[in-house]
Amino acid sequence: MKGTIVQILKQSGDWVSGEYLCRELGVSRTAVWKHIRNLREEGYDIEARANLGYRLRSVPDVPYPGEVAEGLGTAVMGSRIEYFVDLPTTNDEAKKLARAGYPEGTVVVAETQSGGKGRMGRFWFSPRARGLWFSVILRPPVNLVETPQMTMVAAVAVALAVREHTGVAAGIKWPNDLLVEGKKLCGILVELNAEIDRVNFMVAGIGLNINIDSKQFPPELVGIATSLKIETGRHIPRVPVLRVLLQSLEIWYQRWLQEGFAPVLEKWRELCVTLDCPVTVHTIKGSYAGHALDVDETGALLVQRTDGTVERLVAGEVSLRKR
Amino acid sequence: MKGTIVQILKQSGDWVSGEYLCRELGVSRTAVWKHIRNLREEGYDIEARANLGYRLRSVPDVPYPGEVAEGLGTAVMGSRIEYFVDLPTTNDEAKKLARAGYPEGTVVVAETQSGGKGRMGRFWFSPRARGLWFSVILRPPVNLVETPQMTMVAAVAVALAVREHTGVAAGIKWPNDLLVEGKKLCGILVELNAEIDRVNFMVAGIGLNINIDSKQFPPELVGIATSLKIETGRHIPRVPVLRVLLQSLEIWYQRWLQEGFAPVLEKWRELCVTLDCPVTVHTIKGSYAGHALDVDETGALLVQRTDGTVERLVAGEVSLRKR
Numbered sequence: 001m002k003g004t005i006v007q008i009l010k011q012s013g014d015w016v017s018g019e020y021l022c023r024e025l026g027v028s029r030t031a032v033w034k035h036i037r038n039l040r041e042e043g044y045d046i047e048a049r050a051n052l053g054y055r056l057r058s059v060p061d062v063p064y065p066g067e068v069a070e071g072l073g074t075a076v077m078g079s080r081i082e083y084f085v086d087l088p089t090t091n092d093e094a095k096k097l098a099r100a101g102y103p104e105g106t107v108v109v110a111e112t113q114s115g116g117k118g119r120m121g122r123f124w125f126s127p128r129a130r131g132l133w134f135s136v137i138l139r140p141p142v143n144l145v146e147t148p149q150m151t152m153v154a155a156v157a158v159a160l161a162v163r164e165h166t167g168v169a170a171g172i173k174w175p176n177d178l179l180v181e182g183k184k185l186c187g188i189l190v191e192l193n194a195e196i197d198r199v200n201f202m203v204a205g206i207g208l209n210i211n212i213d214s215k216q217f218p219p220e221l222v223g224i225a226t227s228l229k230i231e232t233g234r235h236i237p238r239v240p241v242l243r244v245l246l247q248s249l250e251i252w253y254q255r256w257l258q259e260g261f262a263p264v265l266e267k268w269r270e271l272c273v274t275l276d277c278p279v280t281v282h283t284i285k286g287s288y289a290g291h292a293l294d295v296d297e298t299g300a301l302l303v304q305r306t307d308g309t310v311e312r313l314v315a316g317e318v319s320l321r322k323r
Numbered sequence: 324m325k326g327t328i329v330q331i332l333k334q335s336g337d338w339v340s341g342e343y344l345c346r347e348l349g350v351s352r353t354a355v356w357k358h359i360r361n362l363r364e365e366g367y368d369i370e371a372r373a374n375l376g377y378r379l380r381s382v383p384d385v386p387y388p389g390e391v392a393e394g395l396g397t398a399v400m401g402s403r404i405e406y407f408v409d410l411p412t413t414n415d416e417a418k419k420l421a422r423a424g425y426p427e428g429t430v431v432v433a434e435t436q437s438g439g440k441g442r443m444g445r446f447w448f449s450p451r452a453r454g455l456w457f458s459v460i461l462r463p464p465v466n467l468v469e470t471p472q473m474t475m476v477a478a479v480a481v482a483l484a485v486r487e488h489t490g491v492a493a494g495i496k497w498p499n500d501l502l503v504e505g506k507k508l509c510g511i512l513v514e515l516n517a518e519i520d521r522v523n524f525m526v527a528g529i530g531l532n533i534n535i536d537s538k539q540f541p542p543e544l545v546g547i548a549t550s551l552k553i554e555t556g557r558h559i560p561r562v563p564v565l566r567v568l569l570q571s572l573e574i575w576y577q578r579w580l581q582e583g584f585a586p587v588l589e590k591w592r593e594l595c596v597t598l599d600c601p602v603t604v605h606t607i608k609g610s611y612a613g614h615a616l617d618v619d620e621t622g623a624l625l626v627q628r629t630d631g632t633v634e635r636l637v638a639g640e641v642s643l644r645k646r
Contacts, residue, residue: 119520141607143638145468148519175519190519195512196471196498197442197638284464315466315520 003066009056017053061237076105077246088115091205094135098201109134135205151176161248168231171273183226283316326389332379340376384560399428400569411438414528417458421524432457458528474499484571494596506549606639
């Protein structure tokens with residue numbers, strides 16, 4: 001009902017009489033007024049005049065399902081959008097919905113996450129309304145051994161969308177962080193629920209720093225993290241960013257399923273900033289220095305150790321060393 | 324409290340006065356009597372005589388936690404046992420408990436499963452009290468790509484336990500069914516919940532046909548499935564079987580974590596009945612005839628097609644062809 005009012009006001013672009021709204025919606029003037037009041041609370045700036053009716057002055061930059069869906073044009077990604085003000089983590093909520101049978105492409109988005117986490121269980125800073133913290137439910141018909149590829153599909157999709165939409169030269173750090181000149185802009189956390197020979201579902205969680213100011217980062221992230229606002233010097237509306245991310249995810253996800261991993265990997269290599277670089281590798285078994293040579297066809301990182309041997313890294317973390 | 328009464332009666336092996344039980348438990352005679360009544364309902368055959376007290380005549384062959392734990396002697400497997408009369412599936416319950424933080428080794432066992440399932444979402448026949456339908460929560464420190472190995476760890480552990488305990492020559496069909504002369508005795512369904520570079524938990528579900536008579540199988544399983552009773556010609560108590568299964572799982576799971584996949588794979592090859600055999604391969608993309616050559620070091624099945632090419636099978640199903 002609220003969504004219909006917003007649509008009517010948007011389409012008109014001018015004053016719409018209360019009478020008209022009542023007729024269209026089949027409800028009383030009091031009911032219309034209540035919805036208008038709710039919409040104002042949600043951030044819709046709606047003018048009301050006794051003899052003119054209602055006029056929409058501005059729409060909030062909030063990833064409400066109706067706002068994101070407008071002009072989205074995807075078949076799968078965002079086919080359903082669940083918006084939350086607060087969540088412990090969007091990945092956990094998405095996994096819950098996936099278990100309950102929510103379809104592929106369902107997006108769970110929250111203004112803030114109280115327990116936002118990155119890879120390896122690390123904390124992920126998710127300040128209210130300053131970024132996009134969301135997760136997408138996926139049900140790809142792939143084998144368990146192919147699932148790590150999805151991390152790289154997401155990294156490619158997000159990096160390209162960010163580049164095209166904002167001009168910020170986001171690069172990929174193996175396997176799936178997005179960096180701008182060495183500072184973290186975006187993290188991707190893919191989780192899955194599977195049998196050994198069947199993937200029940202995957203959840204791709206994406207945290208993209210958008211309108212965070214330098215001063216807002218907690219001390220441990222100063223000099224380590226960045227945001228689209230810091231990089232561009234301007235405030236970036238979030239809803240259009242979410243739309244282009246979902247559109248890009250749709251393109252690259254479909255390409256992966258239809259053409260396989262090769263085109264994804266090729267684009268990933270182009271966007272990667274940690275190939276042919278001195279790196280430090282951190283694994284559960286310890287750390288060592290090496291030189292990142294390439295990724296193989298499975299997405300594993302090939303690192304040459306100082307003694308010349310080459311390790312194939314399927315999990316773990318690398319950090320760039322100054323040359 | 325009930326558990327303590329059973330222990331006292333077992334240790335005595337003879338009559339135990341009501342007075343003694345009251346004193347030991349610090350409760351009234353009425354309370355003791357209530358517990359005895361409950362125990363009788365659970366299948367404990369307890370004799371009561373006015374001037375003698377209580378005597379345990381027999382213990383039910385039901386995988387109650389206290390019964391299974393007696394003499395179990397494992398450090399991890401069965402450290403906690405959750406018994407259910409009915410469950411949709413023990414795997415689903417185990418996954419729920421794993422998400423809630425239940426420790427590694429937690430066993431979920433049910434008398435019957437209303438929605439018992441095998442690999443590929445197939446139905447698994449789980450008649451009440453006629454087999455062992457259970458799942459174990461695992462939290463192995465392995466990479467995602469290593470998780471399919473757990474299926475083979477479980478197959479080896481169960482096959483060896485069945486052989487040693489009952490003499491039934493259970494063999495493994497790739498990757499994880501146990502067969503006796505081509506008929507299915509046991510199915511194993513491993514599921515997992517993971518991030519790309521961290522396993523949150525795995526659940527190994529095991530369904531072992533024990534005291535099912537030939538006539539009890541539904542038509543679609545006649546000639547396809549078997550049970551320990553059918554193979555041995557005698558009724559097999561279930562509780563001791565569950566104990567040996569957990570003991571064997573503990574041994575092979577620890578060996579896998581400590582020594583790696585090689586010793587598991589070696590034993591798996593010994594027990595496998597589908598190597599060097601004509602097989603039909605069924606995958607999501609279709610079926611083809613071939614010859615099963617070997618498994619590689621990751622557990623993938625190597626199948627030579629009729630045109631001589633060798634396929635590496637990481638998922639799917641094989642059936643034996645008559646030579």
